[in-house]
Amino acid sequence: MNKIYRVNMKDLTCKIEEVPAAWAGLGGRGLTSTIVAAEVPPTCHPLGPNNKLVFAPGLLAGTAASQSGRMSAGAKSPLTGTIKESNAGGTSAQSFAKLGIKAMIIEGQPAEGKLYELHVNNDGVTFHDASALKGKQNFDVVDAMNAKYSPKIGVVTIGVPGEERMKAANISVKDPDQKLRSHGRGGLGAVMGSKGVKVITIDDSAGSKVEIADPEKFRAAAKVFAKAMLDHPVTGEGLPIYGTTVLINIINEAGGLPTKNFRYGTCEHHDKVSGETLHDVIAGRGGSTKHGCHPGCIIQCSQVYVDENKEYITSGFEYETIWGLGINCMIEDLDDCARIDNAMDNIGIDSIEGAVILGTAMEAGMIPWGDGKECLRVMNEEIGKATPFGRILGNGTKSVGDAYGLTRVAVVKGQAIPAYDPRTIKGIGVTYAMSTMGADHTAGYAIATNILQVGGHVDPLKKDGQVELSRNLCIATAAVDSTGMCIFVAFPALDIAECLPSLIDMINARYGINLSGDDVTELGKTIMKTEKAFNDAAGFSKADDRLPEFFEYEPLPPHNLVWDFTGEELDEFWNF
Amino acid sequence: MKITVKLFAGFRNDRFKVDDLEFPENATVADVLGALKINEPELGVAMINGRHVAKDQVLKGGETLSLFPKVGGG
Numbered sequence: 001m002n003k004i005y006r007v008n009m010k011d012l013t014c015k016i017e018e019v020p021a022a023w024a025g026l027g028g029r030g031l032t033s034t035i036v037a038a039e040v041p042p043t044c045h046p047l048g049p050n051n052k053l054v055f056a057p058g059l060l061a062g063t064a065a066s067q068s069g070r071m072s073a074g075a076k077s078p079l080t081g082t083i084k085e086s087n088a089g090g091t092s093a094q095s096f097a098k099l100g101i102k103a104m105i106i107e108g109q110p111a112e113g114k115l116y117e118l119h120v121n122n123d124g125v126t127f128h129d130a131s132a133l134k135g136k137q138n139f140d141v142v143d144a145m146n147a148k149y150s151p152k153i154g155v156v157t158i159g160v161p162g163e164e165r166m167k168a169a170n171i172s173v174k175d176p177d178q179k180l181r182s183h184g185r186g187g188l189g190a191v192m193g194s195k196g197v198k199v200i201t202i203d204d205s206a207g208s209k210v211e212i213a214d215p216e217k218f219r220a221a222a223k224v225f226a227k228a229m230l231d232h233p234v235t236g237e238g239l240p241i242y243g244t245t246v247l248i249n250i251i252n253e254a255g256g257l258p259t260k261n262f263r264y265g266t267c268e269h270h271d272k273v274s275g276e277t278l279h280d281v282i283a284g285r286g287g288s289t290k291h292g293c294h295p296g297c298i299i300q301c302s303q304v305y306v307d308e309n310k311e312y313i314t315s316g317f318e319y320e321t322i323w324g325l326g327i328n329c330m331i332e333d334l335d336d337c338a339r340i341d342n343a344m345d346n347i348g349i350d351s352i353e354g355a356v357i358l359g360t361a362m363e364a365g366m367i368p369w370g371d372g373k374e375c376l377r378v379m380n381e382e383i384g385k386a387t388p389f390g391r392i393l394g395n396g397t398k399s400v401g402d403a404y405g406l407t408r409v410a411v412v413k414g415q416a417i418p419a420y421d422p423r424t425i426k427g428i429g430v431t432y433a434m435s436t437m438g439a440d441h442t443a444g445y446a447i448a449t450n451i452l453q454v455g456g457h458v459d460p461l462k463k464d465g466q467v468e469l470s471r472n473l474c475i476a477t478a479a480v481d482s483t484g485m486c487i488f489v490a491f492p493a494l495d496i497a498e499c500l501p502s503l504i505d506m507i508n509a510r511y512g513i514n515l516s517g518d519d520v521t522e523l524g525k526t527i528m529k530t531e532k533a534f535n536d537a538a539g540f541s542k543a544d545d546r547l548p549e550f551f552e553y554e555p556l557p558p559h560n561l562v563w564d565f566t567g568e569e570l571d572e573f574w575n576f
Numbered sequence: 577m578k579i580t581v582k583l584f585a586g587f588r589n590d591r592f593k594v595d596d597l598e599f600p601e602n603a604t605v606a607d608v609l610g611a612l613k614i615n616e617p618e619l620g621v622a623m624i625n626g627r628h629v630a631k632d633q634v635l636k637g638g639e640t641l642s643l644f645p646k647v648g649g650g
């Protein structure tokens with residue numbers, strides 16, 4: 001990976017540049033955040049000509065390492081106003097690696113209203129008029145590109161909410177089964193829309209295998225790493241059988257499952273939408289309970305959800321989405337939840353933000369609680385068609401709260417809080433507050449240690465040790481996000497001693513370098529500090545590193561706890 | 577004494593979802609695992625009334641004990 005593609009949407013040119021020495025050791029989030037921090041003015045309008053949209057595969061993309069095919073997208077986020085990285089599965093990272101593209105930077109803006117397809121191959125990028133795709137949603141775009149090229153073509157696309165620059169719009173990436181995975185969070189679809197890019201097609205047929213500096217060492221390390229994935233009970237057994245939705249019941253038992261827009265910590269109908277039930281429904285109907293979001297995933301946490309006639313409804317049906325619809329919006333019918341999930345994939349709305357948007361619209365009285373059919377209509381007919389009501393929703397949870405004068409609005413830095421209540425799972429609350437990207441559970445997944453007892457145990461109900469826990473997890477995650485590995489490698493990494501060293505060995509063998517474990521921790525710290533410096537320069541301060549006030553005065557049943565960290569306690573997070 | 581035992585994920589296979597079971601006084605979480613033929617290393621999380629407990633936790637009677645194998649997500 002020795003090329004940077006620099007795409008200018010103002011004059012429709014692509015320059016192929018060499019990789020600057022300072023970027024050579026970076027990939028994934030480490031690279032997108034470094035480029036955004038270096039080249040985007042922090043105070044710029046996220047939808048204006050000075051923002052840049054950066055795609056970068058991880059350091060191990062294109063190799064035989066399992067779990068290594070995640071693609072990072074970065075920019076200044078229109079949803080949060082902070083720096084943003086969001087990574088996704090699909091086939092784009094491996095294609096970029098084959099083509100030797102270390103990063104693609106999309107800058108500038110075309111004449112008003114123009115829409116383009118960017119076609120990426122070994123020679124660079126060509127620009128094609130995409131006005132025929134205007135108003136089309138993602139699955140139609142995928143079909144059109146498959147017809148234009150072949151089903152092998154890589155596709156990265158936005159739906160109408162992205163075209164219309166709504167802040168909850170995501171960027172979708174075709175997966176190996178012609179379905180979609182998403183760069184979900186932070187409204188990066190709106191940034192792509194603001195650049196006039198409707199779709200990116202990737203032809204990697206003239207690419208080559210990625211070169212490995214020390215193939216023997218790489219093979220040996222890859223074997224140890226894959227064994228750790230298969231040996232750990234969570235990645236080897238729990239995730240492939242039940243998927244991430246297994247969390248519904250355990251978070252419910254712990255009293256931290258946000259219910260009816262964050263009113264309660266347990267939900268009576270939890271088992272109707274639990275991972276156990278999801279597994280039984282899929283297995284009973286003949287869908288597939290295991291599925292990988294990219295070639296080379298051996299964990300396979302994903303699944304294909306079908307209806308009673310075995311017709312596809314959705315895939316990549318994750319815990320956070322099922323929580324958001326099934327519990328937080330009180331939609332008890334799993335089929336309804338699956339149809340809404342598919343609609344969000346199709347129109348291109350982040351499925352976490354989208355679910356919390358619906359819950360907040362219910363809070364506002366605009367949709368009846370639990371009405372799955374109405375939610376499906378709102379997705380397709382209001383948000384998907386960019387009606388005035390749809391725009392209020394499509395601009396995010398905060399937008400709904402502002403429009404209807406609500407106080408129970410679960411966001412940090414404008415981004416929706418996902419499926420774990422911070423009042424009873426305090427470690428994740430610290431991550432929500434302090435993350436450089438707004439509320440994001442993956443930034444430092446304290447659930448592992450607070451609830452699942454992976455990597456030790458820190459009592460979720462008490463404040464002790466939570467800031468340190470969250471800080472350490474955030475630093476480690478920033479480093480892992482640079483490798484291009486999916487986040488679930490963290491479970492074996494926290495418990496199996498050989499796992500992390502084998503990951504570092506793979507990076508060393510791939511590039512012929514000599515990183516140590518400490519170097520990797522330092523990399524994580526540097527990435528976080530780079531991101532924070534961007535946010536500070538964009539106008540963020542300590543006062544933004546806080547949870548919404550209602551968590552401080554509404555005790556959450558059944559433990560009846562409130563969020564009780566002081567500002568000073570939280571600010572210790574940055575003491576490293 | 578009576579303990580309400582809730583099982584999750586793979587622990588439900590060939591067992592039950594929820595059941596009221598009788599145990600002798602001073603039984604521990606480990607004793608419940610033994611009675612259910614669950615190997616101790618398979619246990620991921622045990623909670624009593626929504627709070628994490630260790631395997632040697634002594635039961636008082638009347639509690640709800642929730643048992644999970646090693647699972648995760650995110």
Ligand code: SF4
Pocket residue numbers: 067089291292293294297298299300301302486487488
């Ligand atoms: S475990 Fe899940 S998220 Fe990770 S690579 Fe596999 S399918 Fe994708």
